[in-house]
Amino acid sequence: MAQVSQKIIEEISDKQLKPKPRSYFLVYNAVIWLLIAFFIIFDGILLCVNIYGLAALDWSLSQSFNERLATFTTNNLPLLWLSLSFVAISFAYILFRLTDMGYKYRRRWTVLIVLFVALFATVLLYFTGTSRMILNLID
Numbered sequence: 001m002a003q004v005s006q007k008i009i010e011e012i013s014d015k016q017l018k019p020k021p022r023s024y025f026l027v028y029n030a031v032i033w034l035l036i037a038f039f040i041i042f043d044g045i046l047l048c049v050n051i052y053g054l055a056a057l058d059w060s061l062s063q064s065f066n067e068r069l070a071t072f073t074t075n076n077l078p079l080l081w082l083s084l085s086f087v088a089i090s091f092a093y094i095l096f097r098l099t100d101m102g103y104k105y106r107r108r109w110t111v112l113i114v115l116f117v118a119l120f121a122t123v124l125l126y127f128t129g130t131s132r133m134i135l136n137l138i139d
Contacts, residue, residue, distance in 0.1 A: 029099065029100065032095050032098055032099055033099070035091075035095050036092050036095045036096055036099075039088045039089070039091045039092040039095070040088075040092050040114070040117055040118050040121055041121055041125075042088045043085050043088035043089050043092070043118045043121070043122070044118060044121030044122040044124070044125045045125060045130060045131075045134060046081050046082075046084055046085040046088065047081075047085055047118070047119075047122040048122050048123075048125040048126035048130055048131040049078075049081060049131045049134055049135060050077070050078060050081050050082065050085075051122070051126050051131065052126065052131035052132060052135065053078060053135075054077070088118075089114060089115065089118055092114050092118070093110060093111060093114050096110060096113075096114060097110065
């Protein structure tokens, strides 16, 4: 046992290995949490624009086109926004798994937590009128 520890100490001194400073890990964790917040807010913006678009849709047109309601809805969903939303949620999940406590939770709970926070951000942004402002900026 003493030989193994002595061998490790010699190897550390030979390679001149030095520990990383604590500030490195603090900055690393802060950047990860900021990226998680960014992706969740980005997802909230994407989804609230989708909700605003669906709310502004003229639902009586489905009868004039002789389409079922499900077909009419899927034809009018902005799939680009939904796919970007899925990508943002995926990045938030991956970044959460990289945090110090991310490995402790099961995948199911991690996904549910990220989805719940993203949906909460979506509802909050929708009721504050952010989707209308974003669509006005785009147009």
